[in-house]
Amino acid sequence: MTGPLILGIESSCDETGVGIVRGHELLANEVASSVDEHVRYGGVVPEIASRAHLEALVPTLERACATADIDLSQLDGIAVTAGPGLMGALVVGLAGAKALAYALDKPLYAVNHLAGHVAVDLLEHGPLPAPCVALLVSGGHTSLLMIQDVADDISELGSTVDDAAGEAYDKVARVLGLPYPGGPHIDRAATGDPGFVTFPRGLTGQRDLREHRFDFSFSGLKTSVARWVESAHRDGEEVPVADVAASFQEAVCDVLSAKAVDACLATGAHDLLIGGGVAANRRLRVLLTERCQQHGIALRTPPPALCTDNGAMIAVLGSEIVSRGRRPSDGDVAASSSLPVSTILL
Numbered sequence: 001m002t003g004p005l006i007l008g009i010e011s012s013c014d015e016t017g018v019g020i021v022r023g024h025e026l027l028a029n030e031v032a033s034s035v036d037e038h039v040r041y042g043g044v045v046p047e048i049a050s051r052a053h054l055e056a057l058v059p060t061l062e063r064a065c066a067t068a069d070i071d072l073s074q075l076d077g078i079a080v081t082a083g084p085g086l087m088g089a090l091v092v093g094l095a096g097a098k099a100l101a102y103a104l105d106k107p108l109y110a111v112n113h114l115a116g117h118v119a120v121d122l123l124e125h126g127p128l129p130a131p132c133v134a135l136l137v138s139g140g141h142t143s144l145l146m147i148q149d150v151a152d153d154i155s156e157l158g159s160t161v162d163d164a165a166g167e168a169y170d171k172v173a174r175v176l177g178l179p180y181p182g183g184p185h186i187d188r189a190a191t192g193d194p195g196f197v198t199f200p201r202g203l204t205g206q207r208d209l210r211e212h213r214f215d216f217s218f219s220g221l222k223t224s225v226a227r228w229v230e231s232a233h234r235d236g237e238e239v240p241v242a243d244v245a246a247s248f249q250e251a252v253c254d255v256l257s258a259k260a261v262d263a264c265l266a267t268g269a270h271d272l273l274i275g276g277g278v279a280a281n282r283r284l285r286v287l288l289t290e291r292c293q294q295h296g297i298a299l300r301t302p303p304p305a306l307c308t309d310n311g312a313m314i315a316v317l318g319s320e321i322v323s324r325g326r327r328p329s330d331g332d333v334a335a336s337s338s339l340p341v342s343t344i345l346l
């Protein structure tokens, strides 16, 4: 395998990720998560995440270099997440990357986290066909993207107008008495009847489809599940967790898969790529596989370990950017918590 040797640093939320790639070949992907420190708060606490990144960055970097069996002096470039994400968390990774780039005299690439979620599939399935639609679903983002070139041309077709899909999973899990983060717990608990309760499918009505065809809304669904559970409690009934979890999950996965397939049909894309923590969901994968098959769309699903936040996704995006000969970032580049997906490189 050939290609540039790139280090990738990710610190936008609660995972400190350091990855090393050569071209499309994965050499190391070390992740230190602070998720356990957030469990008792039921969600990510930004200040705790920032401090955890500070403690984890150097040991994670050392582990990645040892796994890849490389010395930092061999690198062709350093890529780092510049946004979107939690400001304090982003600043830690970016400051670390800048220090390394300066000390080693290597080019620095401050890149977009969402583009990294798309690029990671290159490690598994090789070059992306163009155009390609990507469905990114995680605790922090839910969007449909149009990918012409992962290193140079990404546009947003739609995104959530309120909660992210993973956020809805986490909040509903809490209502059902399941631990944080709720996605994997609901995935496992949802063994009941998905038609037990017909929960609302956000932004799928006639008028919504005209104005928000590729947008999502999960806040009404979350409230609807909470009301259902409250009402059962009031009536002294036991909540059938397996049925309610399955019904909630069906509402989320139905909307995600229907809109993703619609986006492919509307744009003429023959390929759909999924990414983000919720992309690990088993029901979502089944529904998408069925619906993509019906419409002749090829579904690209990276392994779950690469769907969640990691440094390899940033490294491979950096590798694509370097291969295109794009200019490195300035040494004084700043993090941007709301970086739009169309800005792939700062």
Ligand code: KG4
Pocket (backbone or CB within 6 Å): 013, 137, 138, 139, 140, 141, 165, 166, 167, 169, 170, 181, 182, 183, 184, 187, 276, 277, 278, 279, 280, 281, 282, 307, 308, 309
């Ligand atoms: O991509 P990720 O690791 O971090 C963010 O950028 O947010 O995604 C974490 C989210 C959490 O909300 C978690 O509950 C959800 O992904 N998640 C899942 C599953 N595994 C993780 N949601 C549904 N089903 C799963 N199997």
Ligand code: ZN
Pocket (backbone or CB within 6 Å): 113, 117, 138, 140, 276, 308, 309
């Ligand atoms: Zn992410």
